[in-house]
Amino acid sequence: MSEIARRAIPAAAIKPKLSRDDWIMRAFMGVIALYLVVALALPLYTMLSKSVQAKDGSFIGLTNYFEYFGTPALSYSINNSLYIATLTTLITVTLAFTFAYAITRSCVPFKGLFKVIAMIPILVPSLLPGIALVYLFGNQGMIKGLLFGHSIYGPIGIVIAEVFFTLPHAIIIIVTALSIADARLYEAAVALRASKLKIFFTVTLPGCRYGLISAAFVVFTLAITDFGAPKVIGGDFNVLATDIYKQVIGQQNFEMGAVVSVVLLIPAVFAFAVDRFVQKRQVALLSASAVTLEPKPSRRFDMSMLSFLILISVFLIGMLAVCQYAALIKFYPYNLSFSLRNYQFDLMDGGGWASYWNSIRMATYTAIVGTVVVFTGAYMVEKGRGFNQGRTVFQFLAMMPMAVPGLVLGLAYIFFFNHPDNPLNFLYHTMAILVISTVVHFYTVAHLTAVTALKQMDPEFEAVSASLKQPFYKTFWRVTVPVCLPAILDISIYLFVNAMTTVSAVVFLYGPDTALASVAVLNMDDAGDIAPAAAMGMMIFYTAAGVRILHHFASRFLERRTQRWRVR
Amino acid sequence: MSASASSERAPYLRIESLTKVFGHFTALENISLEIFEGEFVCFLGPSGCGKTTLLRAIAGLDIQTEGRVEQAGQDISALPPSERDFGIVFQSYALFPNMTVAKNVAYGLENRKASKTEIKKRVTELLELVGLPEQGNKYPAQLSGGQQQRIALARAIATSPGLLLLDEPLSALDAKVRARLRHEVKDLQRKLGITTVMVTHDQEEALTMADRIVVMNQGVIEQVGTPVEVYREPVTSFVADFIGTMNFVPGKMIGRDRVRLGDVEIVCDADAIAEGADVTVAIRPEDVILRDEVSDENTWRAQVKSMEFLGSFVRAELDSDATGKEPLLADVSINFVRSHDLKQGDAVTLKVPRERIRVYSGTRRHE
Numbered sequence: 062m063s064e065i066a067r068r069a070i071p072a073a074a075i076k077p078k079l080s081r082d083d084w085i086m087r088a089f090m091g092v093i094a095l096y097l098v099v100a101l102a103l104p105l106y107t108m109l110s111k112s113v114q115a116k117d118g119s120f121i122g123l124t125n126y127f128e129y130f131g132t133p134a135l136s137y138s139i140n141n142s143l144y145i146a147t148l149t150t151l152i153t154v155t156l157a158f159t160f161a162y163a164i165t166r167s168c169v170p171f172k173g174l175f176k177v178i179a180m181i182p183i184l185v186p187s188l189l190p191g192i193a194l195v196y197l198f199g200n201q202g203m204i205k206g207l208l209f210g211h212s213i214y215g216p217i218g219i220v221i222a223e224v225f226f227t228l229p230h231a232i233i234i235i236v237t238a239l240s241i242a243d244a245r246l247y248e249a250a251v252a253l254r255a256s257k258l259k260i261f262f263t264v265t266l267p268g269c270r271y272g273l274i275s276a277a278f279v280v281f282t283l284a285i286t287d288f289g290a291p292k293v294i295g296g297d298f299n300v301l302a303t304d305i306y307k308q309v310i311g312q313q314n315f316e317m318g319a320v321v322s323v324v325l326l327i328p329a330v331f332a333f334a335v336d337r338f339v340q341k342r343q344v345a346l347l348s349a350s351a352v353t354l355e356p357k358p359s360r361r362f363d364m365s366m367l368s369f370l371i372l373i374s375v376f377l378i379g380m381l382a383v384c385q386y387a388a389l390i391k392f393y394p395y396n397l398s399f400s401l402r403n404y405q406f407d408l409m410d411g412g413g414w415a416s417y418w419n420s421i422r423m424a425t426y427t428a429i430v431g432t433v434v435v436f437t438g439a440y441m442v443e444k445g446r447g448f449n450q451g452r453t454v455f456q457f458l459a460m461m462p463m464a465v466p467g468l469v470l471g472l473a474y475i476f477f478f479n480h481p482d483n484p485l486n487f488l489y490h491t492m493a494i495l496v497i498s499t500v501v502h503f504y505t506v507a508h509l510t511a512v513t514a515l516k517q518m519d520p521e522f523e524a525v526s527a528s529l530k531q532p533f534y535k536t537f538w539r540v541t542v543p544v545c546l547p548a549i550l551d552i553s554i555y556l557f558v559n560a561m562t563t564v565s566a567v568v569f570l571y572g573p574d575t576a577l578a579s580v581a582v583l584n585m586d587d588a589g590d591i592a593p594a595a596a597m598g599m600m601i602f603y604t605a606a607g608v609r610i611l612h613h614f615a616s617r618f619l620e621r622r623t624q625r626w627r628v629r
Numbered sequence: 630m631s632a633s634a635s636s637e638r639a640p641y642l643r644i645e646s647l648t649k650v651f652g653h654f655t656a657l658e659n660i661s662l663e664i665f666e667g668e669f670v671c672f673l674g675p676s677g678c679g680k681t682t683l684l685r686a687i688a689g690l691d692i693q694t695e696g697r698v699e700q701a702g703q704d705i706s707a708l709p710p711s712e713r714d715f716g717i718v719f720q721s722y723a724l725f726p727n728m729t730v731a732k733n734v735a736y737g738l739e740n741r742k743a744s745k746t747e748i749k750k751r752v753t754e755l756l757e758l759v760g761l762p763e764q765g766n767k768y769p770a771q772l773s774g775g776q777q778q779r780i781a782l783a784r785a786i787a788t789s790p791g792l793l794l795l796d797e798p799l800s801a802l803d804a805k806v807r808a809r810l811r812h813e814v815k816d817l818q819r820k821l822g823i824t825t826v827m828v829t830h831d832q833e834e835a836l837t838m839a840d841r842i843v844v845m846n847q848g849v850i851e852q853v854g855t856p857v858e859v860y861r862e863p864v865t866s867f868v869a870d871f872i873g874t875m876n877f878v879p880g881k882m883i884g885r886d887r888v889r890l891g892d893v894e895i896v897c898d899a900d901a902i903a904e905g906a907d908v909t910v911a912i913r914p915e916d917v918i919l920r921d922e923v924s925d926e927n928t929w930r931a932q933v934k935s936m937e938f939l940g941s942f943v944r945a946e947l948d949s950d951a952t953g954k955e956p957l958l959a960d961v962s963i964n965f966v967r968s969h970d971l972k973q974g975d976a977v978t979l980k981v982p983r984e985r986i987r988v989y990s991g992t993r994r995h996e
Contacts, residue, residue, distance in 0.1 A: 077692040080709035446690075446709070521723035524690050527710035528717045529737030529788060536725075543727045626726050626768035 077447060082533045086445045090455055093438040097458040099485070100501045104473035105465065111476050112319035129320045135304065139324065142300040145216060146285035146328075149223040153280045154273060156224065157231035160373055163366035165239040166265075168358040170367070178374045179232050181381065182225050184605035186562045186579045189598040190222035191293025192591060193380040196387045201394050203383075214296030222290035225380055227283045228373075231276040238272020239265075244354040275339045278332040285328055286466035288565045293586055301325040302565075305468045309569065315476070322469040333464035381602060388596035403596040411584035411593075412576030417600055420578035423495050424560035428553040431500040431507060436549055439511035440537060444523050463505035467565025470502055475569050490572025498566045503559045507552045514548030515541070546619060554612040558605045639702065641666040641824050642687070642792065647696030649682050656682045657693070658848045664826065669818050671835035672828045674845035675871065680828045681796060683845070687826065688794055689713050701791060716785030720797040722777045724769040730756070730780050731765035737788040755783040758817065775806040782814065786821065793818070795827040799834060811837055832872045836860065844868050866989045869911045876912045876957050877993050881905065888988060893929045893951035895981070899988035909993040914944060916985040917959035919969075919977050928980040931957065933973050936966075945971075947979060 079087075115121045130136045160179065164172050182190070198205050198213035211217060246268070250260045266273075288302040295303060301321055308318040387393055391400040407413035442455045462470075478489045488494040518541065526536040542549065564579045571580055578601050585594040620627075640663035649657040657679045664670050672680035685691040687698060689710040698706050705713050716737075724733050731752050738748045756762050759779040769777050778798060785793060798814070799807045815838045818825050829835055835842045836856040844851045844859055844867075852864045863869035866877065880888045882904050888895050890910060902908060920928070931949035934956050943966050946956035959979065961971065971977070 074695055075693055075707050077689075078707045078709060078712075080711045082711060083709060519719075519721050519723045521719045521721060522725065524688070524710060525717060525719070525723045525784075526736075528688065528713075528715055528785070528790075530711055531736060531740070535740075540725045540727060623727065626728075626770050 079447075080527070082527070083446055083448075086441050086533060087448060087451065089437060090441040090445065090448075090451065093434055093441070094451075094455050094458055096434065096497075097455075097461075097501070097504070100497050101461060101465070101470075101504075102458065104470070104477035107476040107480070108319050108322060108469070108473035111316060112323050114316060116316060125316050125320045129317065129324070134299075135317075135321070138299045138301050138304050138321075141216075141298060142285050142302070142325075143328075145219050145223065145291070145300060146281045148216075148220050149227060149284040150277050150281045152220065153224050153227045153231050153284075154235075154277050156373065157228055157235050157276060157280075158273065159369055160228075160232050161235035161239050163370050164236055165242075166354075166356050167363050167366040168356055169363050169370060175370045175374060176236075178377055180229050181377050181602075182227075183229050184558060184562065184609065185381070185598060185602045186564055186582055187222070187226045187287050187289030188293050188564060188579070188582050188586065188594070189289075189384055189602070190225040190380050191218065191290045192387075192582075192586060192595045192598060193383040194218045194222055194294050195591060196383050196393065196595075212296065214294060215298040218294035218296075219291050219298065219300070222294055223284045223287060225377065226287060226290060227280040228377070230283060231280050234276040234279065235269065235272050238269035238275075242268050242354045244352040247354060271339045271342045275336050278336040278339070282329050282332040282336075285332075286325060286468070286565075288468050288568075289583070292583065302466070302468055305472060306568070309472060309475070315472075318472050319476070322466075322472050325466055326464075326469055329466050329469075330464045337460070381599070384595040385599050387592050388599055390592065393592065403592040406581065406585075406593060406597060409585050409590045409593050410588050411581035411590070411597075412578075413581075415574075416576040416581040417578045417597065419492070419575055420561055420601070421604065423492060423499065423575075423577060424557045426492070426496045427499045427503075427560040428557040430496055431503070431556040432549060432553040434500060435504060435507040435552060436511045436542075436545070439508055439515055440541060443512060443515040444533070444541075446523075459508040460505055462501050462503070465502075467502055467563060468568075470498060471566035471569035474498055474566070490570070490575060492575050494570050495567050495575060495577070498570055499560045499563060500556070502563065502566050503556055507555055510548055510552050510555070511545075514545045518544060543623075546623075547616060550612060550616060550619070554608065557608055561601050561605050638665055640664060640699075641668075641701060642826075643697075643699040644683075644687070645697040645699070647683070647686060647693045647698065649679070649686060649691070650694045656848055657686070660696070660850060662843060662850065662853065664824060666824055667822045669815065669825045669827070669838060669840045671839035671842045672826065672845055673832060673835040673839075673842050673872075674830065674851075676830055677847075678845040679848040680830075680843075680845050684794055684796055684826060684828045687792075688715055688717055714790050715792040715794050716788065716790040717794040718778070718781045718785050718796065718798045720800050722769070722781040722801075724777055724781055724784070726769055729766050729768055730761070730772070733769065733780060734765075734783045734787055736784060741788075751787065755787055759783045760813070773806075774802050775810055778802065778810060779813070782817070786817075786823065791824065793823045793825040795825065797828055797830070800829070800831070807834075814838065836872070844871065846871070863911070863987065866909055866911065866993050869987060869989070874914055874958065876914065876917075876952075878910045878912065878952050878955070878957070879992050880908050880910050880988075882908055890951040891949075891953050893949070895927045895951075895986070896983055897927075897986040897988055898983065902988060902990050906990055907992045909989045909991065911987040911989065912957070912981050912985065914958040914960040916981055917947070917957060918980045918982070919959065919961055919965060919971075920980055921978065925980055927983055927986075928978060931977055931979050933971065933975045933977060936961075936971070936973055943971075947977070949979075 112125055113120060113122055115124070163169055164176060194213050195202070197203055198208050198218070202213065208217070242265070246264050247260065250264050255263065286302060288306060291298070291300045291303045292306065301324060305318050305321045305325065308314045308321060388403050389399055389401070391398050391402060406417070412419070438455070438459065442452050445452060474494065477483060478485055478494060480486065488497070522536060522540060523533060526533060562579055564583055567577055568580055568583065571577055578597055582594045582598045582601070585597065642664040644660055644662040647657055647660040648655065660683060672683060674680045682691065686693045689705070689708055692707065696706070697704060700714065725736070728736070734752045734755050735748050738751060743751070752765065753762070756765055759782055761776055761779055764772060764776065769780065772780065799810055802810065811834060827838065839856060841853060841855055842859050843853050846867050852859055852868045859868055860872055863872060869875045870877070878890050880890045882899070882902050883889045883894065884904055886896055886898060886900055888897055888899065888908060888910060897910070899908070929949055929951055931947040934946040934948045937944045942963060943961045945959045945961050947959055948956050965971065
């Protein structure tokens with residue numbers, strides 16, 4: 062071809078040829094995206110359409126919604142839910158901020174211990190604080206008098222239980238927000254002779270405002286979607302989450318359950334969107350040149366902070382101690398002698414000891430399957446080449462589970478998987494569907510953990526590997542996985558613990574052979590066997606705590622083994 | 630070895646009308662370039678000029694929107710990186726942290742039908758080549774930055790690729806190590822005879838290492854030439870300014886090869902520019918010669934405004950009628966300063982040799 066002939070050809074857009082690696086990576090991404098579609102998007106869609114159908118399946122538009130809003134007994138739950146969630150948010154964020162402030166800005170001793178104690182509620186089902194409150198303030202409660210005649214069954218009990226349940230989540234976020242403070246800002250403020258109060262309002266609060274907003278929305282979402290606490294301690298006080306349960310389990314009114322689910326989905330999605338927006342801002346505040354703020358000792362301030370930390374710790378540990386005490390007592394309050402009678406779960410309804418072993422199996426499968434799926438998916442989406450639209454869709458699918466309350470997910474599964482025409486119908490009631498739903502339910506946080514770890518890897522590893530003609534999976538296996546192992550362990554432990562404690566999604570999905578410990582707590586409490594429920598709840602706690610401790614030592618071991626190559 | 634554009638040979642790498650667009654931003658516009666076998670070419674330019682984008686297009690890491698890339702006579706425009714023939718070294722080194730140095734270097738040699746002993750032998754050979762024969766069992770984090778960079782280089786050339794791509798390989802190192810590695814990398818490249826493209830924003834690096842420099846700015850190539858060419862005969866005022874230090878003096882053409890600077894008339898070679906046009910005259914500080922009396926063309930009087938001691942020479946700021954408000958920078962040897970007892974405020978005579986003056990049409994805006 063002559064030079065002139067070559068130049069005559071107009072420059073055409075280049076269509077990059079895909080390598081074998083590109084195909085394999087996209088295939089993996091496609092399979093995991095398909096999983097998210099089948100296990101999340103399609104069930105949700107089925108549920109949405111169910112809410113605009115009559116019992117016979119015919120389309121009736123918004124009739125169900127009109128019926129819902131026309132029935133005050135039902136729609137009043139919206140007010141109740143908002144009331145509970147708002148009150149919980151106010152109390153939890155205040156307590157969490159004070160707690161985090163004590164941890165990050167004072168010189169109290171045993172900070173590590175207090176931080177560990179603050180994480181206790183993560184290790185128990187949200188039913189457990191309710192049970193503890195029954196023993197403390199119920200009709201025959203130990204310190205019932207403190208309520209001055211008010212009943213614990215209702216908003217008071219729900220809010221206390223929700224504060225217990227949501228506190229660790231808020232503390233984690235606010236501690237992070239307060240730890241990124243730049244000492245130079247404080248030095249500048251002091252140099253300008255600002256008063257302590259002024260510094261607090263002009264430096265401290267603005268510096269962690271995104272953390273506070275984010276914590277508020279996370280707490281709000283947890284509280285409005287939680288089902289465990291209102292179920293145990295709510296009495297006649299109906300909230301949206303218990304309404305879904307009652308409509309479905311109690312009245313078999315699936316269509317109305319779907320309507321309530323959609324109503325509950327709205328605030329959850331809204332709070333989720335705000336939280337995502339705010340979290341992005343928080344990251345931008347962190348500058349590389351910031352100087353870490355070292356708190357200075359101040360006796361009076363430190364002592365008051367210490368008393369606060371002790372008070373919160375007593376509250377958190379106390380709730381568990383009450384449950385453990387109740388579990389070991391023959392028959393509260395009439396026979397206070399010691400007994401293991403309440404551990405004979407096989408004698409009660411709820412699933413017996415088998416449910417406990419089921420839970421351990423389910424949590425183990427969830428941890429293994431979930432970690433593999435989540436980490437692989439995150440890797441493909443982070444390190445793949447091109448295919449930007451596909452990756453955006455995947456990211457969206459991966460973020461969606463966070464906005465979907467567990468009960469809504471569970472109900473959506475009934476509609477989708479229990480449908481006789483669905484070829485996946487055989488999954489219903491099996492261990493498999495419990496694992497599938499739990500992985501989806503907790504997908505987002507696990508995904509974000511994986512993405513954060515992957516973003517810290519040198520982005521050129523894949524480029525180097527391709528230039529050396531090595532397949533990506535070799536680099537994935539030999540480099541990415543070993544380097545990300547701490548994050549992978551974090552993901553698996555997160556999934557395990559949540560699978561042990563979750564009630565909401567699985568309560569609609571377990572079968573006669575696949576009852577779970579957390580569901581057994583619910584059912585035994587429902588049947589009036591409160592002490593065995595407490596005993597089972599504590600079994601969950603010990604298991605989750607034990608696994609957490611194992612995880613701690615495994616991480617330590619790993620750190621020591623790999624410190625030769627960890628960057629200095 | 631001079632491997633400059635001999636039109637007889639076919640180029641090893643040919644880039645033709647290459648354009649890269651990110652959304653609404655055109656990172657590279659209609660780039661054409663030929664690189665010959667065994668050549669060491671530097672892409673030089675300020676950050677954001679598109680030099681790294683061009684390198685990544687050559688590697689197939691970010692494939693161009695339009696245009697053609699040919700390597701060894703084969704069209705590789707659309708090929709993924711794994712189907713191209715190159716080794717690459719990044720500024721971050723991108724060494725696998727959990728593998729020993731030897732494993733890192735051996736990485737590309739695996740799955741190539743080479744026996745374990747052959748691989749081991751090659752790794753030893755490569756480690757010796759980059760001057761780190763005893764470090765095979767260490768992890769990257771245990772090595773210094775300069776050592777890590779040499780390991781990255783060993784890994785990139787392990788598979789004997791036809792093309793070596795270096796993306797700001799020395800930028801993360803401190804000045805002394807950088808100067809030493811410049812020589813080592815260049816020596817190694819010469820020894821292996823491997824065609825090499827290096828991206829850098831450091832003009833000194835480009836001038837000392839490259840056979841040819843491609844000066845880039847805002848997505849286009851400003852000039853391609855040997856280090857001496859781009860330094861001595863910058864074709865645009867951008868190149869003149871970007872490489873080395875340059876005095877820019879506004880002037881007006883007053884006749885064939887004659888320019889008026891303030892009150893001074895000088896002669897220079899600028900026959901392409903019409904009479905009456907506004908021009909910018911560029912003079913290197915080292916081409917401003919101080920002498921004793923006015924007797925020659927391109928000679929005028931000035932006054933020393935300030936003197937900056939820079940070791941072996943002094944950089945003087947000279948005020949004169951020719952240059953107006955902006956002082957003219959002149960590099961004066963220490964010997965001259967001593968023998969003439971030059972100090973601030975002294976009146977001096979300066980000369981600028983005609984052949985050292987470059988003239989660009991138009992007035993130059995100050996960035």
